[in-house]
Amino acid sequence: MNTSNLAEALNLGFEKAIHPKQQKTTIALNKVNIKYGSFLAVKDVSLDIYEQQVTAFIGPSGCGKSTVLRSINRMNDMIRGASIEGEVLFNGYDLYSRDVDPVLIRRKIGMVFQKPNPFPKSIYENIAWGARINGFKGDYDELVETSLRSAALWDEVKDKLKQNALRLSGGQQQRLCIARTIAVQPEVILMDEPASALDPIATGKIEELIQELKASYTIIIVTHNMGQASRVSDHTAFFMVDEQRTGYLQEYAPTEQLFLNPSHKKTEEYISGKFG
Amino acid sequence: MQTQNLFGTDTDINVLMNKRKKVGLIWQVVFLFSITLAILFLLLLLLSIIDSTFGYVVLRNDVEPSSLVEGKDSVKEFSRTELEEALKANLSTGVLRKVEYDKLLSQRSERDLVALLEQYVIKPEVLKTWGLWDSLTQSRAIEEYSKAESGSFMTFKSWINAGFFVSDQSADPLHAGIRTAFLGSLWIILITFLFAFPIGVGAAIYLQEYAQDNRLNRILQLNIFNLSAVPSIIYGLLGLAVFVRAMQGFTSGAIFSSLTDATANGRTILSGGLTLGLLILPIIIINTQEALKAIPASLRMSSYGIGATKWQTIWYQVLPASGERILTGTILALSRALGETAPLVVIGASTFISVDPTGIFSKFTTLPIQIYQWSARPQGAYRNLAGAAIIALLILLMVMNSAAIYTRDILSKKKRLES
Numbered sequence: 001m002n003t004s005n006l007a008e009a010l011n012l013g014f015e016k017a018i019h020p021k022q023q024k025t026t027i028a029l030n031k032v033n034i035k036y037g038s039f040l041a042v043k044d045v046s047l048d049i050y051e052q053q054v055t056a057f058i059g060p061s062g063c064g065k066s067t068v069l070r071s072i073n074r075m076n077d078m079i080r081g082a083s084i085e086g087e088v089l090f091n092g093y094d095l096y097s098r099d100v101d102p103v104l105i106r107r108k109i110g111m112v113f114q115k116p117n118p119f120p121k122s123i124y125e126n127i128a129w130g131a132r133i134n135g136f137k138g139d140y141d142e143l144v145e146t147s148l149r150s151a152a153l154w155d156e157v158k159d160k161l162k163q164n165a166l167r168l169s170g171g172q173q174q175r176l177c178i179a180r181t182i183a184v185q186p187e188v189i190l191m192d193e194p195a196s197a198l199d200p201i202a203t204g205k206i207e208e209l210i211q212e213l214k215a216s217y218t219i220i221i222v223t224h225n226m227g228q229a230s231r232v233s234d235h236t237a238f239f240m241v242d243e244q245r246t247g248y249l250q251e252y253a254p255t256e257q258l259f260l261n262p263s264h265k266k267t268e269e270y271i272s273g274k275f276g
Numbered sequence: 277m278q279t280q281n282l283f284g285t286d287t288d289i290n291v292l293m294n295k296r297k298k299v300g301l302i303w304q305v306v307f308l309f310s311i312t313l314a315i316l317f318l319l320l321l322l323l324s325i326i327d328s329t330f331g332y333v334v335l336r337n338d339v340e341p342s343s344l345v346e347g348k349d350s351v352k353e354f355s356r357t358e359l360e361e362a363l364k365a366n367l368s369t370g371v372l373r374k375v376e377y378d379k380l381l382s383q384r385s386e387r388d389l390v391a392l393l394e395q396y397v398i399k400p401e402v403l404k405t406w407g408l409w410d411s412l413t414q415s416r417a418i419e420e421y422s423k424a425e426s427g428s429f430m431t432f433k434s435w436i437n438a439g440f441f442v443s444d445q446s447a448d449p450l451h452a453g454i455r456t457a458f459l460g461s462l463w464i465i466l467i468t469f470l471f472a473f474p475i476g477v478g479a480a481i482y483l484q485e486y487a488q489d490n491r492l493n494r495i496l497q498l499n500i501f502n503l504s505a506v507p508s509i510i511y512g513l514l515g516l517a518v519f520v521r522a523m524q525g526f527t528s529g530a531i532f533s534s535l536t537d538a539t540a541n542g543r544t545i546l547s548g549g550l551t552l553g554l555l556i557l558p559i560i561i562i563n564t565q566e567a568l569k570a571i572p573a574s575l576r577m578s579s580y581g582i583g584a585t586k587w588q589t590i591w592y593q594v595l596p597a598s599g600e601r602i603l604t605g606t607i608l609a610l611s612r613a614l615g616e617t618a619p620l621v622v623i624g625a626s627t628f629i630s631v632d633p634t635g636i637f638s639k640f641t642t643l644p645i646q647i648y649q650w651s652a653r654p655q656g657a658y659r660n661l662a663g664a665a666i667i668a669l670l671i672l673l674m675v676m677n678s679a680a681i682y683t684r685d686i687l688s689k690k691k692r693l694e695s
Contacts, residue, residue, distance in 0.1 A: 075577070078576075078577070078580065103584070104583070106580055106582070108583075110581060110583075113581070117574040120575075120597060130584070133583070177578065181582060
């Protein structure tokens, strides 16, 4: 990692920290434990995610950062034997209360996955399908164009909207997945290592895109790449794993503070590359 | 340069390398041998079918054509008026009335008249038949046999011909055909498909996508696997008990209308189709489950990730993505049903009917049953007919399979290019 670039990025962060804007909590995790069967995967996680900010989850492999991310739009429901204790609040409502429909949550809290996974359909259909099943009544052509424009993909694909999405490059596919998520107009976008399968140039484009999307959406990103966390995020949560292989939240702070002045020794060792 | 390490010297490495290559070569030869054996047996099967389908026949006419019209040895040389006169002169009044009732002689085509004359007057009788191989190698012996039998003549016959496809069953091998059996097979397979495909795919979707992983469902799953291995004749017994006997009112059509064939007693196309449907149901379920399992979890996740319900995910993403596999498995299952004989014999398929099936409440016979029945007869000519019917069955199977594969390829090409 280029240290001067990192310092520069962090300095920019400092300016933000000096003039913090009014921060509204969108999602609040309160003493969350997640189990797979009898195995405790994550214990006692409490943190607040702020509106229209980018929050990064970092930590070594197996620390449960993806598990926590998936609990926010109830993707863990799909995994057999997964159970959760504690509260996950979205705008003050408990996501796990009985009368909440997980489908509605996923429509409000969209998700972009590690491996680009467009539908095996045309580019146009990839965007339009999600809107259609959710009962969109507007102009589909317009929706497709605005979604692709917000995902910085329009200029590359505008002449081949009828082409199968699987023929795009990996980076384009991932931006299409982001466009697809935007098209149903969620409030929050969860990204699970969105650039780990991409080359550096495609990664750069995704990072730029995240910066632009932050103006309209609350974004949570899981990443292995600390440079990426420091470049794109406003807040960073550092997860650790204990001897029982149970993940826990070690430190949660504004990104510049966590990277430049971590309060735990583990955090410092991790971000300086001593393990992980 | 010789270097020594834990893998030995370079020579050791070379020796081992040769050994490893040799083992590979031996296995390659073994595999080649097995595929050769398989192809050989397949060829043998084809040759024996072809052998019985073509060959010399020695016939003897009941009435010689020359005795009908002076100086003409074959019916083909008869003029139209001669044909009509010969028929009028030689047919019994009863037969003539029946024939004329269908269609007046004067309105019938010449080919039709020749056929009538052969069937009712000349009545050629098969004395002996030979296979293709014997016909090619022992034509002299056949000729001598023909000369020894007074009044007989020999002719080379292809047992599979246009007439074979369009004529119905007959006690006379020269006029027997497979039309009723062919139509019966088509009807049966249609009912089988309509019954087994929706239920099988539906059951597979439930088991794979909705069913909880509990004891009951695991037992259910195990039993579906077991059912797919149950001998087909057992399904025949089940079909006999349930569809033919218990549900007779329904399968004979009696509860819908009193006009249906009362002699069918539930041994109808509907019963046969449902029985074969039961037979291939477990195969379709297992195949569809495999097809659904093959869909990567990422496709489901991406669908759920944008707020699709479970049903929308299955209907719009999972099923279209697995459609080709489901279709291929269904074709294979239907091909199996098309060739099944035992369960249909058990439920009482007719072995001799000359009336075309007209609907799902008709009595029926199918191609495999026809083949079975013909090959069991003592007269040689029927074995030739069986060979011809096998070729017809193979052609039907091939046409069905290639049509389905073609459809599948069109679907997948369309999917590859765009939505």
